[in-house]
Amino acid sequence: MGLIDRTSTIIQAKINKILGKFEDPRETLDYSYEKQVELLQNVKRGVAEVTTSKKRLELQKIKLEENIKKLDEQAREAIKAGREDLAKIALERKSASQAEIGSLTLQIADIKNQQDKLVATEKRLSAKIESFRSTKETIKAQYSAAEAQVKVTESVSGISEEMSDVGMAVQRARDKTENMKARASALDELVESGTLEDMTGGSQDDIDRELSKIKSKGDVDRQLEEMKKEMGK
Amino acid sequence: MIVRLMGEGQYELDKKHVDEVNKIDNNLVKIVNTGNEKDFKSEFKKLSDYVRKNGKKISDDVIKPSGIIIPPSDLTLEEAKKIFEGDGLFPD
Numbered sequence: 001m002g003l004i005d006r007t008s009t010i011i012q013a014k015i016n017k018i019l020g021k022f023e024d025p026r027e028t029l030d031y032s033y034e035k036q037v038e039l040l041q042n043v044k045r046g047v048a049e050v051t052t053s054k055k056r057l058e059l060q061k062i063k064l065e066e067n068i069k070k071l072d073e074q075a076r077e078a079i080k081a082g083r084e085d086l087a088k089i090a091l092e093r094k095s096a097s098q099a100e101i102g103s104l105t106l107q108i109a110d111i112k113n114q115q116d117k118l119v120a121t122e123k124r125l126s127a128k129i130e131s132f133r134s135t136k137e138t139i140k141a142q143y144s145a146a147e148a149q150v151k152v153t154e155s156v157s158g159i160s161e162e163m164s165d166v167g168m169a170v171q172r173a174r175d176k177t178e179n180m181k182a183r184a185s186a187l188d189e190l191v192e193s194g195t196l197e198d199m200t201g202g203s204q205d206d207i208d209r210e211l212s213k214i215k216s217k218g219d220v221d222r223q224l225e226e227m228k229k230e231m232g233k
Numbered sequence: 234m235i236v237r238l239m240g241e242g243q244y245e246l247d248k249k250h251v252d253e254v255n256k257i258d259n260n261l262v263k264i265v266n267t268g269n270e271k272d273f274k275s276e277f278k279k280l281s282d283y284v285r286k287n288g289k290k291i292s293d294d295v296i297k298p299s300g301i302i303i304p305p306s307d308l309t310l311e312e313a314k315k316i317f318e319g320d321g322l323f324p325d
Contacts, residue, residue: 002258003265006316007239008302010323015298117240124242127293135296158296165239167324169305 015160024145025152029136032156036129039163039170043122046170050118053177054111056184061104064097071097075224079233084224091220099216100187107180114173121169125162132159235297236288238281240305243297244288253283254301265313273310281306 001009018035022028071094078087135155139148236246236254246254257280264273280303291297304316 001262002255003261003313003316004254004258004301004303007304008299010316011302014323121240124293128296131294131296154298155296157298161237161298161302162296164323165237169240171324172305 011161011164014164015157018160019153019156025148026140026145028152028156029139029148032159033129033132033136036125036132036159036163039166040122040125040129043118043125043166043170046173047115047118047122050111050115050173050177053180053184054108054115057104057108057111057180060184060187061101061108064101064104068094068097068101076227076231079224079227079231082233087224087227088220091223092216094223095216095219104187107183111177111180114176117169118173121166125166128159128162234300235291236284236301236303237299238284238303238306240307241281242293243291243295243299244284245291246284246288246301250283250287251301254280257283261313265310265317268310270310273313277308277313278306 018032019028021031071090075087075090075094078084078090132155135151139151139155143151234246234248234251236244238244257276260276261273261280264276284303304313
């Protein structure tokens, strides 16, 4: 069985569950409508969560940018005072913050993508719900329970499929946002304390870490020399 | 035939295009078994691209069941495996 058949089978099973829930098809219509309204609320909450997460990341980026300016000034101060060791620490932190800003920028783009998708989902579901509501009222007003059956099966199948689709979209957006929240929390602490040494990320292996250390060290030494030259020290 | 691209909407696709869709789907099954994420991404992308290119978008206020349901275009290999293993990926 292919990926498509497998997906259709799973969703069809969910649709059948809803269709088989009530004796009177008109009850199925009301139940399905309630579920749609609930789901739309869920999507709206999802949009709000993603938006909050995005704002948080943007704020962290701004803070890190401020940190970089400050660390740069501190390094200059330190050189002036003849404290090369302190200048080095400041520049190391600056370099780590710069790396962090790079990764934050990617995350912000990713979450923006999630946000756009969810907003489009909300719009699509709203249109479907509106359309379903009028179909539901027509069926309830014009047909006996027996006659309604055929019409109910089509519209409830169609809308249930949509709901599975939307349900999955919200779930995936939430999972992504959760991951980012956890990372943002970790970063908060580091932004406050200024210790950014561990922020090279969890997915890097030892060689990557070692390489980025060497790169960062070269970078720091170079900046230190430049600053000293600039300041005539 | 109506085709749903999950996360995007539904398309009306002429029956003559269904063979190609099935062909890509069969390739995907093989790739999922080999576990190559990069191959999976590029093959899976072909599927939604093909439907978008050859199908006609159905308006958002139309409510109809689909003959073919295709998972979201940014599906990962890990998620594809979950679809084969159970229904955990699709919340009630």
